[in-house]
Amino acid sequence: MVDYDSFEEFRDPETYDLICDAYDEDRPLIEYWAKQLGAPLLDLACGTGRMAIHMTKLGYRVTGVDVVPEMIEYGKQKAAKQSVSIEWVLSDARNFHLGKQFTCVFMLENAFQFFPTRADHEALLACVHEHLHENGVFIFETRNPSVRNLYELRLVDGQHYTLPDGRQLSITEEASYDPITQIQHFVTHRHWTLPDGRHEEKTLHGGLRYTFPQELEALLHYNGFQIHARYGNWQQDPLTADSPAMVLVCKKRA
Numbered sequence: 001m002v003d004y005d006s007f008e009e010f011r012d013p014e015t016y017d018l019i020c021d022a023y024d025e026d027r028p029l030i031e032y033w034a035k036q037l038g039a040p041l042l043d044l045a046c047g048t049g050r051m052a053i054h055m056t057k058l059g060y061r062v063t064g065v066d067v068v069p070e071m072i073e074y075g076k077q078k079a080a081k082q083s084v085s086i087e088w089v090l091s092d093a094r095n096f097h098l099g100k101q102f103t104c105v106f107m108l109e110n111a112f113q114f115f116p117t118r119a120d121h122e123a124l125l126a127c128v129h130e131h132l133h134e135n136g137v138f139i140f141e142t143r144n145p146s147v148r149n150l151y152e153l154r155l156v157d158g159q160h161y162t163l164p165d166g167r168q169l170s171i172t173e174e175a176s177y178d179p180i181t182q183i184q185h186f187v188t189h190r191h192w193t194l195p196d197g198r199h200e201e202k203t204l205h206g207g208l209r210y211t212f213p214q215e216l217e218a219l220l221h222y223n224g225f226q227i228h229a230r231y232g233n234w235q236q237d238p239l240t241a242d243s244p245a246m247v248l249v250c251k252k253r254a
Contacts, residue, residue: 002116002183002185002207004205004206004207005205006114006116006205006206006207007067007068007114008204008205008206009188009204009206010047010068010070010071011068011070012070013047013048013070013071013073013074013075014074014163015163015169015190016047016048016071017048017050017074017078018161018163018169019159019161019171020047020050020109021048021050023050023109025233025234025235026051026108026109026141026234027051027054028234029139029234029236029247029249030051030055030104030106030108030139031055031058033104033137033139033249034055034058034060034103034104037103037104037133037135037136037137038060038103039060039061039062039103040060040061040062040063040100040102040103041055041060041061041062041063041102041103041104041105041106042062042063042065042102042104042105042106042131043055043062043063043064043065043106043108044065044093044105044106044107044111044128045065045066045067045093045107045108045109045111045114046064046065046066046071046075046088047066047068047071047075047109048071048074048075048078049064049075049078049079049086049088050108050109051106051108052064052075052079052086053075053078053079053082053084053086056079056084056085056086057082057084061087062086062087063086063087063088063089063098063102064086064087064088064089065089065091065093065096066089066090066091067090067091067092067093069090072088072090075088076088093107093111093115093124093127094115094120094123094124094127095123095127096127097127097130098131100131101130101131101132101133101136102131102132102133102136103133103135103136103137104136104137104139105128105131105132105136105137105138105139106138106139106140107138107139107140107141108140108141109141110141110142110143110208110245111140112124112140112141112142112211113142113143113208113209113210113211114207114208114209115209116181116183116207116209117209118219121211121219121223122219122223125219125220125223125224125225126223129223129224129225129252132252134252135251136251136252137228137249137250137251138225138248138249138250138251139247139248139249139250140247140248140250141234141245141246141247141248142210142211142216142245142246143208143210143244143245143246144213144232144239144243144244144245144246145182145210145211145212146241146242146243146244148242149184149210149244150177150184150210151177158170158171158172158173159171163192165195166194166195167192167193167194167195168192168193169190169191169192170190170191170193171188171189171190171191172188172189172191173186173187173188173189174186174187174189175187177210181209182209182210182211182212183207183208183209183210184207184208184210185205185206185207186205186206186207186208187203187204187205188203188204188205188206189201189202189203190202190203190204213230213239213246216246216248220248220250221253224252224253225250225251225252225253226250226251226252226253226254227248227249227250228249228250228251229248229249230246230247230248230249231243231246231247231248232244232245232246232247233245233247234247
């Protein structure tokens with residue numbers, strides 16, 4: 001299964017934001033449902049608050065839950081600098097109880113894949129069900145288990161960034177897929193070149209659990225949800241065999 005810290009990459013929130021904070025393709029769908037249903041909103045696995053901060057700026061009351069303390073602390077700093085008020089909760093998404101419900105619960109950036117077993121999924125969905133208003137929606141994405149996603153490298157030519165302090169960051173990755181556990185194990189190499197010419201390196205290990213469409217439908221059904229809409233990307237195109245993702249809008253099952 002997974003015998004390493006899958007959250008290791010998230011313990012460096014500055015680098016995480018450098019890579020992910022500008023992403024905005026998921027905004028229109030979240031904004032649409034928030035406008036339909038109103039507040040409060042729950043950003044589950046909120047990270048440094050990319051979406052939570054954005055939705056709060058639009059006038060919504062948002063709670064952000066994440067299990068990595070470094071992400072929560074960095075998110076608090078970002079929110080304070082932007083004069084944004086968010087309820088931050090440091091907790092495991094499989095075991096939190098806030099004593100209130102939300103009209104819209106969302107889990108973005110493929111965070112669903114960091115739950116490696118059926119038991120993890122069921123615990124997560126139980127918490128979502130507990131906190132979701134009867135007329136609310138649960139929106140999440142997970143990568144489509146296409147041949148491309150399972151067996152082709154995502155960072156063929158690597159990624160390259162310039163940090164605010166002038167360091168140059170290069171990221172390369174190796175991956176292998178275990179069809180029995182449905183987990184894609186990857187090793188990420190980060191290489192920093194400092195302004196004075198010195199070099200630093202770090203190797204991270206991670207694992208992503210892939211869930212197949214029919215398996216996901218059954219998992220949701222037997223844990224009290226029905227699929228309201230299913231897309232192949234955030235542009236709401238139909239899900240096909242080659243779609244990069246599965247984006248699901250779910251409601252409580254009657």
